[in-house]
Amino acid sequence: MICGVLLDLAGVLYVGDEPVPGAFEAVQRLHSAGLPTRYITNTTRSSSRATLDRLARMGLSIPPAALFTAPLAARSYIEARGLRPYLLIHPGLISEFQEYTEGPYDAVLVGDAGPRFTYENLNHAFRLLLEGAPLLAMGDNRYFKEAEGFSLDVGPFVTALEYAANTRAIVLGKPAPQFFHAALADLGCAAADVVMVGDDAIADVQGALSAGLQGILVETGKYRLGDEDQIQSPGARKVPDISAAVAWILDQRG
Amino acid sequence: MICGVLLDLAGVLYVGDEPVPGAFEAVQRLHSAGLPTRYITNTTRSSSRATLDRLARMGLSIPPAALFTAPLAARSYIEARGLRPYLLIHPGLISEFQEYTEGPYDAVLVGDAGPRFTYENLNHAFRLLLEGAPLLAMGDNRYFKEAEGFSLDVGPFVTALEYAANTRAIVLGKPAPQFFHAALADLGCAAADVVMVGDDAIADVQGALSAGLQGILVETGKYRLGDEDQIQSPGARKVPDISAAVAWILDQRG
Numbered sequence: 301m302i303c304g305v306l307l308d309l310a311g312v313l314y315v316g317d318e319p320v321p322g323a324f325e326a327v328q329r330l331h332s333a334g335l336p337t338r339y340i341t342n343t344t345r346s347s348s349r350a351t352l353d354r355l356a357r358m359g360l361s362i363p364p365a366a367l368f369t370a371p372l373a374a375r376s377y378i379e380a381r382g383l384r385p386y387l388l389i390h391p392g393l394i395s396e397f398q399e400y401t402e403g404p405y406d407a408v409l410v411g412d413a414g415p416r417f418t419y420e421n422l423n424h425a426f427r428l429l430l431e432g433a434p435l436l437a438m439g440d441n442r443y444f445k446e447a448e449g450f451s452l453d454v455g456p457f458v459t460a461l462e463y464a465a466n467t468r469a470i471v472l473g474k475p476a477p478q479f480f481h482a483a484l485a486d487l488g489c490a491a492a493d494v495v496m497v498g499d500d501a502i503a504d505v506q507g508a509l510s511a512g513l514q515g516i517l518v519e520t521g522k523y524r525l526g527d528e529d530q531i532q533s534p535g536a537r538k539v540p541d542i543s544a545a546v547a548w549i550l551d552q553r554g
Numbered sequence: 555m556i557c558g559v560l561l562d563l564a565g566v567l568y569v570g571d572e573p574v575p576g577a578f579e580a581v582q583r584l585h586s587a588g589l590p591t592r593y594i595t596n597t598t599r600s601s602s603r604a605t606l607d608r609l610a611r612m613g614l615s616i617p618p619a620a621l622f623t624a625p626l627a628a629r630s631y632i633e634a635r636g637l638r639p640y641l642l643i644h645p646g647l648i649s650e651f652q653e654y655t656e657g658p659y660d661a662v663l664v665g666d667a668g669p670r671f672t673y674e675n676l677n678h679a680f681r682l683l684l685e686g687a688p689l690l691a692m693g694d695n696r697y698f699k700e701a702e703g704f705s706l707d708v709g710p711f712v713t714a715l716e717y718a719a720n721t722r723a724i725v726l727g728k729p730a731p732q733f734f735h736a737a738l739a740d741l742g743c744a745a746a747d748v749v750m751v752g753d754d755a756i757a758d759v760q761g762a763l764s765a766g767l768q769g770i771l772v773e774t775g776k777y778r779l780g781d782e783d784q785i786q787s788p789g790a791r792k793v794p795d796i797s798a799a800v801a802w803i804l805d806q807r808g
Contacts, residue, residue, distance in 0.1 A: 417673045423705050426697070430704060442718045443680065450684060451677050456718040460710035464696045466784075530720075 302552050303489035305330055306480070306513070309341040309351065311499035311521015312542050314358060316447035320520050324360045326546040333550055338483045340496070342370045342439035342473040342503060344411030344454060346392040368483045370438035370473025371396050374409060377436065377472050385409035385436060388425050388457075390416060410461070410469075411438040412454045422457070429465035439473035441503050445522040474500075475507025484513075497545045501527040509533035516545045556806050557743035559584055560734070560767070563595040563605065565753035565775015566796050568612060570701035574774050578614045580800040587804055592737045594622045594750070596693030596727040596757060598665030598708060600646040602626065622737045624692035624727025625650050628663060631690065631726050639663035639690060642679050642711075644670060664715070664723075665692040666708045676711070683719035693727035695757050699776040728754075729761025738767070751799045755781040763787035770799045 307313065313323045330337050339362055343351060348369055355362055371393055378385055378400070386405035387397055390413050394401065397409070408425045429435055441453035458469045473479055484491055491512030498504020499521030508515040510533060517528055517538045528538050539545050561567065567577045584591050593616055597605060602623055609616055625647055632639055632654070640659040641651055644667050648655065651663070662679045683689055695707035712723045727733055738745055745766030752758020753775030762769035764787060771782055771792045782792050793799050 413673075415673045417676070419667075419669045419671045419706065422671070422710075426706055426710075427704060442720070450681060452673065452680055452714075452718055456676075456680075456714035459717040460706075460714040463713040464706055464710040466696070 301493055302335065302495055302514075302549055303493035304336045304338070304484075304487035304495075305549060306338050306340045306483055306487075306494060306496040306508070307542070308496075308498035308500070308504050309339055309355075310343055311445055311523070312497060312518055313355070313360065315445055315521055317354070317358070318447075319358050319360075320541060322541065322543040324358070326543045327360060329546050329550065333553065335549070335553070336487050336489075338366050338368055338487055340368045340474065340479070340483050342441055342454075344369075344371055344393055344438045345390045345414060347395045348372065349395075350392060365486075368479070368486075370479070371411065373476075373479050373482070374411075374436060374438050374472040377470070378407070378409070383407040383434070383436075386425055386428055386433075388413050388416065388421055389438075390414050405433065407433050407436060408461070409436045409438070410454055410458055412441075412444075413457070414451075417452075417457055422460070425461055426464050429461060429467055435461055435465070435467055435469040437469040437471050437473075439503060440469070440471050440475070441500055443522060450522065474498075474503040475510060477507075477511040480508060480511040480513060495545075495549055497542060499523050501530045505536050506531050506533060509535060516548070518542055518545055555747055556589065556749055556768075556803055557747035558590045558592070558738075558741035558749075559803060560592050560594045560737055560741075560748060560750040560762070561796070562750075562752035562754070562758050563593055563609075564597055565699055565777070566751060566772055567609070567614065569699055569775055571608070571612070572701075573612050573614075574795060576795065576797040578612070580797045581614060583800050583804065587807065589803070589807070590741050590743075592620050592622055592741055594728065594733070594737050596624045596695055596708075598623075598625055598647050598692045599644045599668060601650050603649075604646060619740075622733070622740075624733070625665065627730075627733050627736070628690060628692050628726040631724070632661070632663070637661040637688070637690075640679055640682055640687075642667050642670065642675055643692075644668050659687065661687050661690060662715070663690045663692070664708055664712055666695075666698075667711070668705075671706075671711055676714070679715055680718050683715060683721055689715055689719070689721055689723040691723040691725050691727075693757060694723070694725050694729070695754055697776060704776065728752075728757040729764060731761075731765040734762060734765040734767060749799075749803055751796060753777050755784045759790050760785045760787060763789060770802070772796055772799060
């Protein structure tokens with residue numbers, strides 16, 4: 301019995317500024333069927349506000365409370381511990397961390413900083429890590445698909461800093477089980493009764509399976525042939541796109 | 555019976571533009587004792603010519619044939635296979651790869667590119683790797699010591715690209731055994747009779763031990779307390795600096 305659905309955004313609902321064909325109609329079918337839905341994203345190039353506005357411009361309105369982002373998870377973590385992180389993040393996300401733009405720093409927070417991943421900034425982060433600052437990562441995704449092709453996501457840079465400073469990052473986003481569980485708690489569903497739909501075999505699908513959810517991999521967005529082979533846990537499903545995923549989910553409901 | 559000595563350069567003989575105190579006198583003592591010496595470096599911020607000139611300005615003359623560099627090893631590898639690598643390297647090294655500055659590319663060559671490690675250049679390299687281009691790394695060093703502090707070396711960026719493209723780099727420099735063995739062949743010594751002296755616990759000392767040589771870690775350059783714990787193989791020795799290393803070596807000769 302499926303109780304709720306978690307949807308990834310980029311690569312599932314849209315690529316760049318273009319909706320995936322049929323995606324918004326599929327979301328509408330979930331709503332019409334009365335299936336509660338939450339949106340769970342590691343996107344760190346824009347604020348929640350900008351993400352919601354972007355979706356609205358494309359034609360999909362989401363209530364702010366239904367959006368679970370890695371930056372929001374990171375804020376909770378930082379605030380609970382009173383940390384002052386050096387921000388290696390994208391200009392588009394600065395508005396969500398406005399009070400942390402000055403040192404002294406006792407942590408490093410890394411998102412998909414894009415062009416801010418300069419040698420100078422990475423060195424700054426590295427030197428803090430050498431002094432023992434914790435490394436907080438908003439996801440460990442390898443890459444994502446932009447209109448012009450595949451681009452490096454946050455994961456490779458986190459891995460670089462881990463290797464350089466001989467440390468391990470704390471991941472605050474998918475595939476961290478706590479991140480999935482926060483959305484589950486909001487849905488009020490048991491993990492096994494929730495389906496995660498994403499285009500990232502590791503962060504979305506393996507992450508969901510590891511956290512006890514069901515997982516569906518779609519072949520849109522960053523999907524590349526054979527990505528499903530990276531999924532270690534049993535039970536993953538693969539479908540062409542979110543329309544097919546929703547059809548399968550509604551079919552399970554009978 | 556020690557037959558020959560391999561010396562790392564940066565961090566052992568000099569830091570920045572300053573010789574390590576007593577270093578050149580220690581090298582002189584090796585020469586006076588008739589112990590053949592080779593210089594083996596992963597430095598990829600300058601050409602062999604520039605490295606030799608720099609040493610000469612500081613007061614140490616080395617015959618060009620005694621210098622074994624990761625870039626020279628990389629050139630041999632590339633030429634033997636007829637590859638055309640995309641160069642993610644430092645401007646100071648371009649002169650050694652002048653004929654490879656234009657595409658189309660079928661490989662990626664990474665050195666310590668310093669400020670050339672931009673998001674754009676890393677993406678360029680990443681997209682070639684996704685298409686199946688081999689990743690050639692001039693070393694896997696984590697960081698090095700500059701006058702102003704610790705800075706990221708090539709290793710973290712190689713690790714980032716490996717993670718992003720789900721591939722493994724071919725390392726052409728320390729700690730690759732072939733690199734040590736090329737210097738051994740030139741010395742005409744058996745591995746067990748050669749001592750490597752370096753400030754990098756992994757690339758220099760663990761690398762030498764894995765290749766069958768003896769290894770001495772010095773506490774100058776990038777050395778940080780506890781680095782020796784990273785050495786897995788037995789037999790490593792730790793001394794304050796190259797003067798002490800040379801004293802020990804000459805002592806073994808009796």
